[in-house]
Amino acid sequence: MPVRALAFDVFGTLVDWRSGIAAAFAGCGLADPEGLADDWRARYRPILDEVNRGTRRWGDFDELHRATLDALLDERGLELAHAARAALVGAWHALDPWPDVPTGLEELRAGWVTATLSNGHVALLVDLARHGRMRFDCVLSAELVRAYKPRPEVYLTAARLLALDPDELMLVACHPWDLAGARAAGLRTALLERPLEYGPGSPARPDPQADVTVADLRELADRLA
């Protein structure tokens, strides 16, 4: 089957969360802002797993980011006022896209239906899209099923809402765990390499099982054409 639509992971894949979050920590006057950004992000998969296992009730990214931020600051013995914590949570709504993204999305939209498929909630994705001038045909989110990737229902719901068979939908992501989840649900997969997600010296993350591996959205358009 040909690929009829592209579903994009957002954090890391389309937007550079680390630079934006580090800048927000620096704005609070905290030392080692990159380290704080990495530490905060490292708490992301574990808290999602709690929701997926049912040991934590559903919470959207604003709630989960606040919980993990409070834990991080507590553990490091850092004091920060409520308003500053709220501003840090809000920083996830105003992250810049990687340079190839706004134009690349528009180019891909000419040939394929495009959608987000993020664990971020709808309102957060809308804010990011407006901030970064990223155009999608449709904003899809794990929030619509109240379970997080890599749970199969997230990917399968995206295919159903787009009226596609799973193998007509391709997930584009820079994280092999996400691509593996999509493949388990029957989707096609594209690894979009983002070697700067964790700054210079980020670990390589190949995915030999991906249908294609590309360096930017322009290359993805060329490879799918």
Next chain:
Amino acid sequence: MPVRALAFDVFGTLVDWRSGIAAAFAGCGLADPEGLADDWRARYRPILDEVNRGTRRWGDFDELHRATLDALLDERGLELAHAARAALVGAWHALDPWPDVPTGLEELRAGWVTATLSNGHVALLVDLARHGRMRFDCVLSAELVRAYKPRPEVYLTAARLLALDPDELMLVACHPWDLAGARAAGLRTALLERPLEYGPGSPARPDPQADVTVADLRELADRLA
């Protein structure tokens, strides 16, 4: 509270379903294509009511349009092959917007978050948006709750997904029954007059309770500014 986002009804409000559907009937060689289009559309509210009452299982617009088309053709004793019926159902995916819509949506998007809020399913709305070059920040649909407007959960889910209180969200629609449903759920309402929805001589449909009444999207932008 200021209005933070606009949710748009689609069929009649943004797209001219009657011209497109009449053209599709004419393309099948049937007489009185406008009358057939009106008859088909008249079967819309009753079948949605069946779903909302629970006497009919959930079906998306493609399924409901096919059921009402088959009933219409049966009653009129009209023969039509399966492929022609499928093409008529598909015609609802390629309707043209009213002339003010593509530019007006873009203008409104500069000041407010914009979303569809239609009884049409997500894939249908994506097709219409792509066909008519209508840009929204987000495609929201009754399909996400599997109940149809004017059920309150449709409007309330839209507000929740946009992270807004109901009175921060304004429904824009040309049908007073839809606006009444939105108001009952706590939303603000804008009546967008579409005096040609049913062709020349369409009945007037005032809504004295609407927060604003406008003739096109340009006027809506001016009134909300």
